[in-house]
Amino acid sequence: MKDILYISCSPKGAEAISSRFAQQVLHRLCDRHPAARIARRDLALTPPPFVDAAFCAAIMNPAASAAAFGASDVLIEELERADAVVIATPTHNYTVPAVLKAWIDQVVRIRRTFASTPAGKVGTLKDRPVFIVVASGGWFTGPSPAGTPAQPDFLTPYLRAVLTTIGLTTIHVLALEGVTRGPDALAAAWTSATQSLEQIVPPAA
Ligand SMILES: Cc1cc2nc3c(=O)[nH]c(=O)nc-3n(C[C@H](O)[C@H](O)[C@H](O)COP(=O)(O)O)c2cc1C
Incomplete structure (x- = not known):
């Protein structure tokens, strides 16, 4: 593993729980692959453009000018260079923040x-591991410890679907749930995500 792409998208910057835990994932990957370089893409700091009329026209007409794909090409090439991808994301209203959706659309x-084939959409990128760190104020994988029913989760199935569409099928989700429910809940979320990380990327021998 030579190149790791780290995509963050919380508006809270380095204070974000998703970004803070993503540092653990990056440290673990770099421990195992000491020569690895990290390319950082902060979508909150530099939001990708929204899809506009020129982009739609270029999608519909392959012969049209490719100028509309400037940002798209840059972001795709960044992804292609990576041997592994770490995406740190908050849950915003049951799904990804708008800036991450803008990245997906690019x-x-x-x-x-x-x-697009008769058999459906077939990804053209080579597979590589993607680590998704999700921080949410409440619980979505099951009820809260107090028994509050799980929230709808339109984030993890959606990210799995779009990443699989482009060929990235090796997807690991590290969830930190209940992180706005006080220090004990945050500590429990951190411990649980750390245990998941130990399983997914064991420490270097
Ligand atoms: C606009 C907005 C929407 C949110 N929506 C949800 C939500 O639907 N479910 C939830 O559990 N938490 C929600 N939260 C809480 C965040 O998921 C929580 O603060 C989390 O820590 C954000 O991750 P971050 O610290 O990496 O930014 C929301 C927060 C904001 C600011």
Whole structure:
């Protein structure tokens, strides 16, 4: 593993729980692959453009000018260079923050990162591991410890679906749930995510 792409998208910067835990994932990967370089893409600091009319026209007409794909090409090439991807994301209203959706709309692109075939969409990127760190105020994998029913989760199934669409099928989710429910809940979330990380990327021997 030579190149790791680290994508963060919380508006809270380094204070974000997702970004803080992602540092553990990056440390673990770098321990195992000491020569690895990390490319950082902070989507909150530099939001990708929204899809506009020129982008739609270029998607619909392959012969049209490719100028509309400037940002898209940059973000896709960044992804192609990576041997592993770490995505740190908060849950915002049951799903990904708008800036992460904007990134998805730039990188999930017909005739570039997936092909439309009679058998359905087929990804064209080579597979590589993707580590998704999700921080949420409440609980979505099951009820809260107090028994409050789980929230709807439109984040993890959605990210799995779009990443699989472009060929990235080796996906590991590290969830930190209940992180706004006080220090004990945050500590429990951190411990649980750390245990998951130990299983997914065991410490270097
Ligand atoms: C606009 C907004 C929407 C949110 N929506 C949810 C939500 O639907 N479910 C939830 O559990 N937490 C929600 N939260 C709480 C965040 O998920 C929580 O603060 C988490 O720590 C954010 O991750 P971060 O610290 O990495 O930014 C929301 C927070 C904000 C600011």
